[in-house]
Amino acid sequence: MQASTFKVRVDAIRDEAQGIRSFRVSRVDGQPFDKYEPGAHIDVTAPSGITRQYSLCSDPDSNDHLLFAVKREPESRGGSRSLHDEVEIGGELLIGPPRNLFRLVHEAQFHLLVGAGIGITPLLSMAYRLESSSQPFVLHYFARSEEHAAFLSLLSQQRFAGNVKLHFGVEPGDLGTELRSCLADAQSGTHVYTCGPTPFMDQVVAIGESTKSIAEVLLERFSAAPIEPSTSSFEAFDVKVASTGQVIRVVKDQSIVDALATIGIEIDTSCGEGICGTCMVDVVEGTPEHRDHCLSKAEREGSKVICCCVSRSLSPLLVLDI
Numbered sequence: 001m002q003a004s005t006f007k008v009r010v011d012a013i014r015d016e017a018q019g020i021r022s023f024r025v026s027r028v029d030g031q032p033f034d035k036y037e038p039g040a041h042i043d044v045t046a047p048s049g050i051t052r053q054y055s056l057c058s059d060p061d062s063n064d065h066l067l068f069a070v071k072r073e074p075e076s077r078g079g080s081r082s083l084h085d086e087v088e089i090g091g092e093l094l095i096g097p098p099r100n101l102f103r104l105v106h107e108a109q110f111h112l113l114v115g116a117g118i119g120i121t122p123l124l125s126m127a128y129r130l131e132s133s134s135q136p137f138v139l140h141y142f143a144r145s146e147e148h149a150a151f152l153s154l155l156s157q158q159r160f161a162g163n164v165k166l167h168f169g170v171e172p173g174d175l176g177t178e179l180r181s182c183l184a185d186a187q188s189g190t191h192v193y194t195c196g197p198t199p200f201m202d203q204v205v206a207i208g209e210s211t212k213s214i215a216e217v218l219l220e221r222f223s224a225a226p227i228e229p230s231t232s233s234f235e236a237f238d239v240k241v242a243s244t245g246q247v248i249r250v251v252k253d254q255s256i257v258d259a260l261a262t263i264g265i266e267i268d269t270s271c272g273e274g275i276c277g278t279c280m281v282d283v284v285e286g287t288p289e290h291r292d293h294c295l296s297k298a299e300r301e302g303s304k305v306i307c308c309c310v311s312r313s314l315s316p317l318l319v320l321d322i
């Protein structure tokens with residue numbers, strides 16, 4: 001688990017849409033939060049004791065509070081259900097510092113934000129920054145209906161309205177056509193940022209990667225897709241700790257995190273499923289077999305980082321910068 005968590009007070013709770021509730025929190029000691037970049041997420045520990053990751057949807061240039069929104073999941077094991085049912089205004093929560101694997105690309109010619117449902121949250125913080133810095137962008141927001149669309153009154157405000165396009169009630173069979181029309185006019189050098197249910201993002205990625213004018217598609221997942229079986233020819237491999245020279249064998253069905261723990265090296269983790277990036281470390285030598293869901297295509301191809309909770313190795317040895 002992460003070491004650096006701290007307490008915050010809940011100042012406001014708002015129902016943003018059917019089943020989606022936002023929580024505005026401030027530091028218990030009255031100090032401002034550290035600056036964070038749009039697209040960041042935080043760990044939030046619910047009163048049930050369960051920790052989950054939630055994207056920040058506040059204005060990243062206002063650091064007196066943080067805002068995150070939680071969708072009540074019917075299958076909740078105590079994370080979203082506890083936050084919806086057991087948190088009141090004035091109560092306290094434990095959160096972790098913002099982490100970001102979903103950053104705006106500064107050299108982008110144009111930013112296309114494409115979100116669905118609760119996936120609006122990281123895109124909202126991006127929209128704040130893009131609007132305040134006068135960078136060109138359009139935000140396409142898909143929801144089952146107006147009642148299921150979060151932050152609608154905010155998105156309708158003058159500062160955003162001209163850049164926001166709403167898509168309500170699009171049938172699954174029509175989604176590809178609708179997305180293609182959203183991406184069709186992308187100018188050269190456009191970066192696409194998407195967040196929402198996995199099948200939605202899969203379509204955005206497929207269409208985006210086959211559209212010539214789109215430079216890159218970046219995405220943020222809220223839940224892990226099933227982990228593919230390993231394709232590595234090495235069932236077991238060695239990990240070398242660059243700082244000490246220690247070498248530890250990672251056996252079949254063991255994670256790098258667990259193997260390192262046997263020699264007393266603790267890697268911070270949070271989700272344990274390859275979606276949050278907490279366990280990411282730099283790779284000095286060797287070729288990772290990426291089995292996470294949070295690194296971008298460019299980061300995977302560069303093979304310079306690895307998520308130690310789920311990823312393995314395509315080479316017999318990985319030297320890690322720890």
Ligand code: FES
Nearest residue numbers: 270272274277309
């Ligand atoms: S702990 Fe979340 S990606 Fe590894």
